[in-house]
Amino acid sequence: MNNPIGVFDSGVGGVSIWKKIHTLLPFENTIYLADSINAPYGYKSVEEIISLSIKNTELLLEMDCKLIVVACNTATTNAISVLRKKFNVPFIGIEPAIKPAALKTQSKNIGILATKGTLNSNLFSSSSNEITNDITITEVIGEGLVSLIEAGEINSEETTLLLKKHLKPMIKANIDHLVLGCSHYPYLIPQLKKLLPKDVCIIDSGEAVARQTKRVLQNHHLASNSKEKPLLQFYTNSETKILEQLLYEFANNISVEKKLF
Ligand code: DGL
Numbered sequence: 346m347n348n349p350i351g352v353f354d355s356g357v358g359g360v361s362i363w364k365k366i367h368t369l370l371p372f373e374n375t376i377y378l379a380d381s382i383n384a385p386y387g388y389k390s391v392e393e394i395i396s397l398s399i400k401n402t403e404l405l406l407e408m409d410c411k412l413i414v415v416a417c418n419t420a421t422t423n424a425i426s427v428l429r430k431k432f433n434v435p436f437i438g439i440e441p442a443i444k445p446a447a448l449k450t451q452s453k454n455i456g457i458l459a460t461k462g463t464l465n466s467n468l469f470s471s472s473s474n475e476i477t478n479d480i481t482i483t484e485v486i487g488e489g490l491v492s493l494i495e496a497g498e499i500n501s502e503e504t505t506l507l508l509k510k511h512l513k514p515m516i517k518a519n520i521d522h523l524v525l526g527c528s529h530y531p532y533l534i535p536q537l538k539k540l541l542p543k544d545v546c547i548i549d550s551g552e553a554v555a556r557q558t559k560r561v562l563q564n565h566h567l568a569s570n571s572k573e574k575p576l577l578q579f580y581t582n583s584e585t586k587i588l589e590q591l592l593y594e595f596a597n598n599i600s601v602e603k604k605l606f
Pocket residue numbers: 354355356358359384385386387388416417418419420460463491526527528529
């Protein structure tokens with residue numbers, strides 16, 4: 346079935362997930378929606394996050410997507426159960442990988458950097474309540490980071506200063522695993538590696554999402570049988586520049602357009 350896989354995020358963050366999906370499933374057609382005009386989702390109410398997630402899903406379904414990847418932790422943790430009830434297509438979400446971190450930690454201290462919306466969600470609370478109480482989780486809201494990344498400021502001095510501030514309580518707590526709970530944050534990994542002690546392992550869920558997408562496509566008999574170059578479409582309701590920069594290595598194979606949605 347050669348219909349596209351639909352992917353959405355509050356902005357450019359989900360491109361980090363899209364790259365993993367495209368690497369694992371190189372013949373699948375994809376449509377990506379960057380709802381940058383409404384970013385950050387992390388400070389919106391649950392109702393607003395649900396309504397934006399419904400809007401994005403409806404648009405992707407109008408474009409005949411066969412499966413939707415919610416490439417946003419904030420939208421997944423606040424809206425995916427509503428989406429699954431409302432729409433009759435498979436959904437893949439992304440959630441902070443605190444369980445794998447809790448299984449691997451030696452220092453019994455793990456850190457999570459995520460949006461306010463994710464850390465306050467019921468889904469995140471129930472996952473973190475399942476972690477045994479000999480493990481301490483230091484939760485930090487990545488205040489300001491999404492807006493800087495949306496503005497293309499991945500390596501700016503302001504970003505470095507903010508990261509230093511956010512990492513301080515985690516380093517103090519002697520974390521040995523840092524869970525990235527927002528799809529915008531993988532762009533910060535090179536900076537994070539410089540700022541964290543060497544033995545801290547950074548965990549992001551992008552590859553797990555790609556593997557789950559492949560599994561679900563196969564289980565639902567939705568995988569593409571094409572061996573042709575796929576159609577890779579990107580739409581943003583803001584400026585295309587940052588999206589193009591983040592996708593520069595695919596420039597010859599993709600289309601990036603501004604669209605009202
Ligand atoms: N990239 C998103 C996430 O994974 C949303 C960030 C935001 O818009 O606040 O949570």
